[in-house]
Amino acid sequence: EAKIIDGKKISEEIKIELREQIKEWMQQExxxxxxxxxxxxxxxxxxxxxxxxxxxxxxxxxxxxxxxxxxxxxxxxxxxxxxxxxxxxxxxxxxxxxxxxxxxxxxxxxxxxxxCEKDVDGFNSTNLGRLSQDLNTMVPCTPLGVQELLKKYDIETFGKTAVVVGRSAHVGKPIQSLLQSDGRHEISGMDCTTIMCHRFTPPEKLKKFCREADIIIVAVGKPNLIREDMIKPGACVIDVGITRIYDEETKKSKLVGDVDFENVKKVAGLITPVPGGVGPMTVCMLMKNTFTAAKRLAKLRKEKLIK
Ligand code: NAD
CATH class of the missing domain: 3.40.50.10860 (Leucine Dehydrogenase, chain A, domain 1)
Known part of the structure; x- marks a missing residue:
């Protein structure tokens, strides 16, 4: 059975670190x-x-x-x-x-x-363009959160095959850019071979590509799109999707991802839950980006004052 990737726990740990770093930076500078x-x-x-x-x-x-x-x-x-x-x-x-x-x-x-300097969401075309060129930039929060989870769980990416399902400009595409980024370039590269799937990828092809993947990242918004027969045993499955559905059992609404979690976890090696996977990481990375922006701007302001 798959190991659960605990995004909530990781995000709490990162927030504690950030809190310390921000305090220290304010005192030092x-x-x-x-x-x-x-x-x-x-x-x-x-x-x-x-x-x-x-x-x-x-x-x-x-x-x-x-x-x-x-x-x-x-x-x-x-x-x-x-x-x-x-x-x-x-x-x-x-x-x-x-x-x-x-x-x-x-x-x-x-x-x-x-x-560009204050674009903590990383949605400005210049920042997105820089990302596609493997240059240092403000990376959108959800893709950055996904990358951070892969790093924290020591998931090998070099030379691996990753399938990204969903090609939105703010989520799927920047995730693909990060995964296929070149380790010899400015950005910290992940060197995966990536396959991008979207709404017009025929279902049987989606299944075939997913079955080849060492890493599957799904960002669609369709519950149960990814099922256990689409997973290579031991693969890492990251579920970005969030859909609110009505739960017949509890008669309440609840959040679900794009992956049939209960069955996929029997085959996968690692898996993120929804909620508690990518979601908390997104918010946490927004804080990281804001701190990065503050540091850069403070430096620029100081340099201007010196001039
Ligand atoms: P979007 O609607 O912009 O994009 C959805 C993508 O899915 C499209 O590229 C489309 O081509 C693809 N798609 C649709 N049907 C498909 C199918 N049957 N097979 C394969 N691909 C298909 O959505 P988005 O903004 O990228 O968000 C995607 C999901 O991620 C949503 O559920 C959203 O709520 C969630 N989300 C979560 C976080 C988070 O922090 N966890 C952040 C952003 C978005």
Whole structure:
């Protein structure tokens, strides 16, 4: 039976480390605490929960945070102006625009307004472009969390075959970039051979590719897409998917991933649960990115002062 990858435990450990590192950095450099600003447009209840969790995690590690709540009727231009003000605001280190945005606002455009230095979500096209070139960059939080789990559990990636299911710009694609990154380049490379599957990959091909994989990473949002007959014995299975379903047994709603967990764990070598796998790592990596942004910006400000 597979070993369970405990994302909750790892994320708690990383948060304790981060808390110490931030405290030390503030004392050594004589600087203020890192500051994360979240923009929440509208009243989507899932988004509200996500933002609240991010604020709580920030508080846990000693990052100051603020949420700017905006009505869903706000115009794209007004939103752009608010982000531009935050870009110029020296008291802000990280800016996060919670997605999805209302239909009348172009989220790609908005993600590109956030300055590269403060883009703690890593969704700016420049940062994503740098990632695809194996250059050091702000890596999106979920892909970074997946990478961190693979590292913490000593999962060999060099020369291994990885299948990524789901090709979204913020999750699937950056995960693939990290997995196939070249260890001789700037970024810490994982040197996998990757196969990317998506909604038009025929089911029998999806099964064939998955059965060849040493590592399977699924980010789709379809419960039970990955079943036990699709797994090579001993493979590592990372489930990014989150779907809320109604549980007939308990008569309550619950969160599930894309993997048929109970059956797949009989064949896999390692597996992440949902919840408690990738989810907590995502929030934790947001804190890591905010600290990285704060350090870089503080250094830039100091250099400017010296000049
Ligand atoms: P998305 O809707 O943007 O992308 C889904 C992808 O799945 C698409 O690329 C599509 O081609 C592919 N797909 C759809 N049906 C498929 C099929 N039958 N076979 C293979 N591929 C198929 O979603 P996203 O933003 O990438 O998120 C994916 C999932 O991950 C969602 O469930 C989301 O809630 C979850 N998610 C979790 C975290 C976390 O922190 N754990 C973070 C982000 C997203």
């Amino acid at each position: 004589n600087v203020r605490a890192p500051q994360l600003t979240c923009i929440l447009v509208g009243e989507d209840s899932a988004s509200q929960v996500y933002v609240k969790n991010k604020m709580k995690a920030a508080n846990d590690v000693g990052i100051k945070s603020e949420t700017i709540n905006l009505p869903k009727t706000i115009s794209e231009d007004e939103l752009i102006q608010i982000i531009e003000r935050l870009n110029d605001d020296n008291s802000v280190d990280g800016i996060l625009v919670q997605l999805p945005l209302p239909d009348h606002i172009d989220d790609k455009k908005i993600c590109n307004i956030v300055s």
